[in-house]
Amino acid sequence: MATTVEPELTKSTGPRSSMPTPAAENGGPAPGGRRRVLFAALGVAFLGLLGFGASKWWFARSHVSTDNAQVDGHIIPILPKVGGFVAEVRVEENRNVAGGDTLVVLDDRDFRARLAQTDADLAALLATVSSRARVGQAEAAVAQAVANAQKAHADLERLGPLAQQDIVSKQQLDGALAAAAAADAQLAQAQAALVGADARVAASRAARDQAALQLSYTRLLAPTAGVVSKKTVEVGQLVQPGQPLMSVVPLNDVWIVANLKETETADVRPGEAVQFTVDAYPGCRFGGRVESLAPATGAKFSLLPPDNATGNFTKVVQRVPVRIRPEGQADCGARVLRPGMSVDVTITTR
Numbered sequence: 025m026a027t028t029v030e031p032e033l034t035k036s037t038g039p040r041s042s043m044p045t046p047a048a049e050n051g052g053p054a055p056g057g058r059r060r061v062l063f064a065a066l067g068v069a070f071l072g073l074l075g076f077g078a079s080k081w082w083f084a085r086s087h088v089s090t091d092n093a094q095v096d097g098h099i100i101p102i103l104p105k106v107g108g109f110v111a112e113v114r115v116e117e118n119r120n121v122a123g124g125d126t127l128v129v130l131d132d133r134d135f136r137a138r139l140a141q142t143d144a145d146l147a148a149l150l151a152t153v154s155s156r157a158r159v160g161q162a163e164a165a166v167a168q169a170v171a172n173a174q175k176a177h178a179d180l181e182r183l184g185p186l187a188q189q190d191i192v193s194k195q196q197l198d199g200a201l202a203a204a205a206a207a208d209a210q211l212a213q214a215q216a217a218l219v220g221a222d223a224r225v226a227a228s229r230a231a232r233d234q235a236a237l238q239l240s241y242t243r244l245l246a247p248t249a250g251v252v253s254k255k256t257v258e259v260g261q262l263v264q265p266g267q268p269l270m271s272v273v274p275l276n277d278v279w280i281v282a283n284l285k286e287t288e289t290a291d292v293r294p295g296e297a298v299q300f301t302v303d304a305y306p307g308c309r310f311g312g313r314v315e316s317l318a319p320a321t322g323a324k325f326s327l328l329p330p331d332n333a334t335g336n337f338t339k340v341v342q343r344v345p346v347r348i349r350p351e352g353q354a355d356c357g358a359r360v361l362r363p364g365m366s367v368d369v370t371i372t373t374r
Contacts, residue, residue, distance in 0.1 A: 086374040088292060092343065093282035093300070097363040100248065100272045102127060103265075105241040108134070110261045117255045121246045121272065128257055128269060132242040139239050142232040149228045169211035176204035250274035278361045280312065280348035282369040283322060289344050291373035292317065298348050303366040308356040314371060318345040346371075 112129035115121055180201060250272040257269040280300060284292065298312040321342040323329055348369065350361065 087370055087372055088284060088288045089368070089370045090282055090284055090288070091366075091368045092284075093280055093348075093367040093369045095278055095302070095361045095363050095365040095367060096281045097278035097361075098274055099253075099363065100250070100274070101268050102244055102246075102270045102272060103268060104128070104130065104244060104263050105265055106130065106135070106238055107262070107264045108132075108242065110257055110259050110263060113255075113257055113259055115252045115255070115270070117252060119252050121250065121252055123246055123248045125246045126243055127246055127252070128244040130242040130244075130263070132239055135235070135239040135242055139232070139235040142228070142235040146225075146228040146232050149225055169207065169213070173204070173207035173211045176207040180204045244269070246272055248272065248274050249276070273363065275360055275362065278350070278363060279315065280350065280367055280369065282346045282348060282367070282371075283343040284346050286321065286342045286344055289317065289346070292346060292371055293373075297372045298369060299372075300348070300367050300369045302359070302361065303368075304362075305354065305356065305359050308354040308359055310350055310354045310359075310361075311352055312348045312350040315347045315349040317347070 108130040110128060111131045113127075114129070115125075115127050121127065180203075251274075253271045253273055254268075255270040257263065263269065280298075292314060294314050294316055296314045298314060300310050300312065301308065302310065321344055323342055348371075353359070
């Protein structure tokens with residue numbers, strides 16, 4: 025029995041090294057191969073990150089970017105110069121208007137009556153003061169006064185040396201002096217009468233022109249082409265001088281204000297090229313030029329500028345507004361830039 029069991033034990037306890045592993049049976053890579061692939065992938069990723077960082081660093085050497093920017097433009101208020109009731113409103117909200125278009129018409133009957141009254145006053149004064157006969161009389165009076173003054177001064181010049189030689193009496197010399205003074209006074213009076221008539225006519229003309237100017241203010245015109253916004257006026261409303269009625273926004277004259285950090289403005293100069301995108305138009309890229317830099321930081325123009333003279337001082341990087349003028353159209357076609365739109369700006373500094 026012993027001789028039959030031993031061969032079975034020897035067969036069952038044979039070497040296991042010859043048995044194939046599961047990985048070898050499935051044809052997969054060995055553990056050492058997997059590590060090499062992993063290290064190679066990490067190396068490629070590291071080189072990619074290094075190249076990306078280097079490209080970003082090189083780009084930052086010659087470019088300045090910020091998303092703290094927006095479109096800005098003129099918002100022109102329409103204000104009446106005279107008060108009155110609104111007779112007509114000829115525009116609607118968000119409608120285009122051309123320069124010189126009539127926006128609002130005020131009731132002008134009082135102003136027309138005032139203009140008619142000043143016209144009548146001027147006509148009456150011209151008939152009274154500036155008629156040919158009146159002017160001729162005033163000019164003749166001036167000429168007569170000039171002749172009298174010249175004669176009186178000539179008599180005084182002749183009597184002066186004679187009085188020194190006691191040829192004429194002192195009484196005669198005093199009479200000549202008085203006559204010369206009286207002639208001068210008469211000449212001044214005649215000249216004043218002639219000038220006074222002209223002054224009254226000029227004052228009447230000025231009153232008439234003022235009345236005509238007040239009448240013209242009853243029609244409110246668009247100062248430039250643009251879009252009407254914030255219209256608050258209605259027909260029949262009583263408006264006062266200086267009361268805001270609406271605004272006109274000229275969309276053909278806008279610019280970009282980019283608030284750069286003070287540490288980013290060292291190499292920014294007027295005339296440098298700018299590329300920017302607008303959040304309202306994804307995928308569109310616009311071009312422009314740096315127009316100017318603000319003379320002070322934005323904090324200095326705030327209502328309550330910070331006071332760094334206090335003891336509680338915390339240094340904060342300030343922002344300097346940079347004005348950018350758009351040039352040409354976007355690469356995706358014509359797009360309207362409206363004041364207030366958010367913008368991402370990139371300035372080429374070198």
